[in-house]
Amino acid sequence: MKPGGFQQWLKDTMGLDASTIGPTVVERAVASRMAACECKQLGEYWQTLRASPLEQQELIEAVVVPETWFFRDTQAFSALSGSYGLEWAATHPGERLRLLSLPCSTGEEPYTMAMALYDAGFPLERLSIDAVDISERALAKARRGLYGSNSFRGRELQFRERHFAAVAGGWQLPETVRSRVNFIQGNVLDVAFLPGEAVYDAIFCRNLLIYFDADTQVRTVGILKRLLRPQGLLFVGPAEAGLILSQGFASAQLPMAFAFRPPRADSGGGVSAAMLATTASALAGAAAKAATVKAIAKPRPLARPRPAPAANPAPPAVEGAEALLDAAQRLADNGDFDRAASSCQAYLQAQGPSARALYLLGLIEGAKGRNELAEDYFRKALYLQPQHEETLMHLALLLETRGDAAAGRVLRLRAQRSRRTAG
Numbered sequence: 001m002k003p004g005g006f007q008q009w010l011k012d013t014m015g016l017d018a019s020t021i022g023p024t025v026v027e028r029a030v031a032s033r034m035a036a037c038e039c040k041q042l043g044e045y046w047q048t049l050r051a052s053p054l055e056q057q058e059l060i061e062a063v064v065v066p067e068t069w070f071f072r073d074t075q076a077f078s079a080l081s082g083s084y085g086l087e088w089a090a091t092h093p094g095e096r097l098r099l100l101s102l103p104c105s106t107g108e109e110p111y112t113m114a115m116a117l118y119d120a121g122f123p124l125e126r127l128s129i130d131a132v133d134i135s136e137r138a139l140a141k142a143r144r145g146l147y148g149s150n151s152f153r154g155r156e157l158q159f160r161e162r163h164f165a166a167v168a169g170g171w172q173l174p175e176t177v178r179s180r181v182n183f184i185q186g187n188v189l190d191v192a193f194l195p196g197e198a199v200y201d202a203i204f205c206r207n208l209l210i211y212f213d214a215d216t217q218v219r220t221v222g223i224l225k226r227l228l229r230p231q232g233l234l235f236v237g238p239a240e241a242g243l244i245l246s247q248g249f250a251s252a253q254l255p256m257a258f259a260f261r262p263p264r265a266d267s268g269g270g271v272s273a274a275m276l277a278t279t280a281s282a283l284a285g286a287a288a289k290a291a292t293v294k295a296i297a298k299p300r301p302l303a304r305p306r307p308a309p310a311a312n313p314a315p316p317a318v319e320g321a322e323a324l325l326d327a328a329q330r331l332a333d334n335g336d337f338d339r340a341a342s343s344c345q346a347y348l349q350a351q352g353p354s355a356r357a358l359y360l361l362g363l364i365e366g367a368k369g370r371n372e373l374a375e376d377y378f379r380k381a382l383y384l385q386p387q388h389e390e391t392l393m394h395l396a397l398l399l400e401t402r403g404d405a406a407a408g409r410v411l412r413l414r415a416q417r418s419r420r421t422a423g
């Protein structure tokens with residue numbers, strides 16, 4: 001039995017392409033499971049694995065990447081709770097909004113969906129969230145609803161005071177939010193995975209496809225299509241957007257939310273260069289639309305609600321240089337790319353070269369459909385900070401969308417390494 005046999009088994013069983021996490025991770029996982037099972041030879045462990053579903057789950061647990069946090073890529077949640085959720089509530093009286101978080105890992109993503117909708121005034125009794133993951137261990141943590149500091153990243157943490165209770169060992173989410181989420185252990189590649197069809201109004205499938213090879217990605221997108229209602233929304237991770245477009249989905253035009261509408265049943269499902277270009281440039285016009293839809297439903301008063309963004313917000317007052325970049329990020333999130341770019345340029349003039357400013361400029365140019373400029377900025381950011389993870393992932397996506405899968409893969413591996421070093 002060769003080590004490659006275990007990689008193949010993981011790929012066949014759960015879709016994992018070992019090259020996305022580095023083959024040594026699989027080797028280490030196998031070595032540690034061999035020690036736990038007191039197997040001296042690879043062949044002996046192989047027999048144990050094949051004979052024992054419990055051991056199969058253990059090996060899966062040893063290779064999964066459960067990395068997640070609350071409000072990760074936050075614009076997806078703003079889009080769900082703002083333009084999508086409230087419009088849905090207004091147009092579907094008496095119905096229940098059905099959401100799927102796949103994979104949900106330790107629960108931060110589905111709980112964020114519930115918190116974001118609650119904060120926007122969506123009636124929780126009309127909300128049902130299924131949250132699926134292959135990892136039993138991750139689900140056990142999710143069900144407890146008790147989180148440490150690693151689950152809270154970034155500077156905007158007001159939601160923690162609003163929703164969690166500080167307890168010994170971390171922050172506890174109350175039953176009101178936890179009860180909206182139904183955790184299910186499942187493997188997206190199982191033939192019997194979530195039987196039936198088209199029951200979900202929105203699916204979050206973020207940061208799963210990046211671990212699959214091209215065939216498995218396409219297969220998984222087919223499963224997502226089956227589960228998503230024709231008018232539904234699919235949210236993916238920033239690095240997965242190109243793939244979704246290539247499968248016939250269309251951008252929902254929600255800035256930086258990476259949200260897509262499914263292909264019509266009668267459409268072929270292919271992608272054209274024109275579709276990609278239109279999608280990217282259409283992002284710029286979407287902020288005003290999102291703000292309009294926010295006005296449709298009247299949220300009930302809640303403790304310290306987040307203010308809705310104005311359709312044409314004034315640049316926030318800035319105190320320090322970093323605040324200039326925070327302002328640029330906010331403007332970009334609202335689709336105001338020109339003023340976001342000006343803030344970045346002002347920062348660069350005042351402070352000199354900065355990986356974060358160049359990365360933001362790359363994002364802005366990419367969202368405007370100017371991919372060559374975007375690439376240029378991303379490369380400059382990496383010159384300054386070779387391990388800048390977000391830049392590595394976005395440049396990978398850009399190169400893959402252009403057809404350069406090999407270069408994309410190299411960058412993804414660098415991003416994985418950078419994440420592991422940071423973690």
Ligand SMILES: C[S@@+](CC[C@H](N)C(=O)[O-])C[C@H]1O[C@@H](n2cnc3c(N)ncnc32)[C@H](O)[C@@H]1O
Pocket residue numbers: 013014015064065066067068069072102103104105106109132133134135138186187188189205206207208237
């Ligand atoms: C990086 S986390 C993503 C969590 C969350 N969606 C997010 O973006 O923050 C990846 C998760 O995928 C799960 N996973 C990997 N392969 C899977 C499969 N075949 N079926 C279901 N879940 C899987 C892992 O257990 C892990 O918790």
